[in-house]
Amino acid sequence: MKRFLFILILTVFLFWGCGTGTSPTTPVPNQTLRIVSPPEDGIRNVVGEGVILQVTIECSLQDEINVVDTNGEILYQGTIRPPEDVIELKNFGTKGEKEIKIRSLESPVSTDLRIINDDKKLLDLAKKFALEYCCLNGKVVRLRQTTVYIEKSKPPVLSEDVVGKAVSFWEKMSPIKFILMNSDDEIPLGSCTISFLNQTDEGNPSAIARAVRLYATDYEVNGGFIRLYSPFETLNYIEKINVIMHEIGHIIFSEKHTEYGDVMDISVPIEEQNKWWPFQQKGLQLLYSVGPGEPIP
Ligand SMILES: [Zn+2]
Numbered sequence: 001m002k003r004f005l006f007i008l009i010l011t012v013f014l015f016w017g018c019g020t021g022t023s024p025t026t027p028v029p030n031q032t033l034r035i036v037s038p039p040e041d042g043i044r045n046v047v048g049e050g051v052i053l054q055v056t057i058e059c060s061l062q063d064e065i066n067v068v069d070t071n072g073e074i075l076y077q078g079t080i081r082p083p084e085d086v087i088e089l090k091n092f093g094t095k096g097e098k099e100i101k102i103r104s105l106e107s108p109v110s111t112d113l114r115i116i117n118d119d120k121k122l123l124d125l126a127k128k129f130a131l132e133y134c135c136l137n138g139k140v141v142r143l144r145q146t147t148v149y150i151e152k153s154k155p156p157v158l159s160e161d162v163v164g165k166a167v168s169f170w171e172k173m174s175p176i177k178f179i180l181m182n183s184d185d186e187i188p189l190g191s192c193t194i195s196f197l198n199q200t201d202e203g204n205p206s207a208i209a210r211a212v213r214l215y216a217t218d219y220e221v222n223g224g225f226i227r228l229y230s231p232f233e234t235l236n237y238i239e240k241i242n243v244i245m246h247e248i249g250h251i252i253f254s255e256k257h258t259e260y261g262d263v264m265d266i267s268v269p270i271e272e273q274n275k276w277w278p279f280q281q282k283g284l285q286l287l288y289s290v291g292p293g294e295p296i297p
Contacts, residue, residue: 031107033065034058036084037261037275040114044260044277047115048122050285051278052172053089055113057102058082064105069093075100086274092117126282130296133254134287136218142292143176143221143252149187150194150248152180157233158196158244166244169263173276174284176252193223194251200230208232209243211250219293224251235270242273253284 036056038044047053057065059082067076067089075091093100095117103110134141150167152160160180167178187193208231213224226247235243242263249264258264262275290297 030060031063031104031109032058032060033063033102033104033109033111035102035111035113038113038277039261042116043125043279045113045115046122046125047089047092047117047278048119048282051090051122051281053092053115053278054086054275055089055102056084056086057111058084061107063107066103066105068101068103070098070100077105122279122282123286125279126286127296129279129283130286133256133258134283135296138295139219139293140287140290140296141219141221141254142287143192143223144216144292145192146175146288147177147179148192148194148223148252149179149181151183151196157198157228158240162237162240162244165241166248169241169245169274169276170248170252173281174252175288176284191223192221194248195223195225197225197227199227206231208235209247211247213251213255217293221251221292226251238274239270242270246273253287 034057036058038053038055045053055067057080059080062079062081065078065080065087066074067087069075069092071094073093075093076087076089078087080087092115097114097116097118099112099114101110101112130140131138150163152163163180167180170176171178181187207229209229210227211224212227214222216222226244232240232243245263246266253264256264257266258280259267260275260277260280261268261272262277262280263273265273286296
């Protein structure tokens with residue numbers, strides 16, 4: 001009997017020992033979610049009809065997320081990748097000022113973003129923005145047309161892909177449509193055009209690129225050209241796209257620089273010059289809703 005008990009205890013011990021030995025000891029990494037932008041400043045987080053909100057999310061793991069309105073409606077669903085990813089919201093749900101929830105579908109974490117879904121407020125901000133950046137004496141300064149012909153493969157330092165990415169950004173963020181052309185394609189007479197020039201330097205050795213607007217009158221722009229200097233070649237792929245986006249912005253939007261951490265703001269690193277906020281999108285919609293020289297509506 002004693003011997004039997006001993007064997008039983010030994011067996012239990014061995015099983016228990018084996019059990020703990022094979023139990024999972026590797027920790028499961030935790031997801032973290034943090035909103036990097038937009039800031040909740042009552043300007044960049046104001047949304048409405050016909051605009052996109054770029055939301056930058058910092059995360060530690062690749063994850064499926066969704067964005068949920070206060071009433072439970074799902075506004076967005078998609079995948080995000082670490083360390084930082086940008087999602088584009090087009091549906092903002094119910095009107096008003098509110099917290100929308102960005103929720104991981106693979107771990108129990110979420111974070112909130114305060115947005116203001118208000119068309120009137122968006123329009124007011126857009127009008128003020130367009131007046132400050134795109135007008136002369138309260139009158140619109142803009143491209144003559146909303147279709148722009150652009151050379152896609154010249155100069156050689158510029159890949160077609162970089163131009164294509166830059167152009168799709170502005171097609172999403174403005175009412176401008178671009179037609180990509182080979183340098184030997186014939187551009188219809190009287191069209192708005194943007195062309196590229198490859199230049200070694202400008203006297204200023206740190207100059208990367210420069211856009212020159214071609215004016216027909218004080219208010220009417222025919223298009224322009226973009227000079228690329230030798231430091232442009234040292235940029236990485238993302239930086240090249242952002243620089244081309246910025247220079248195209250000078251031709252279709254304004255010669256001025258902005259201060260909202262967007263594509264036209266030179267106070268942020270080139271890699272982060274990739275935003276165009278809802279009030280700025282609405283501003284360009286207003287700008288191109290009337291002719292050159294007319295007052296902003
Ligand atoms: Zn600039």
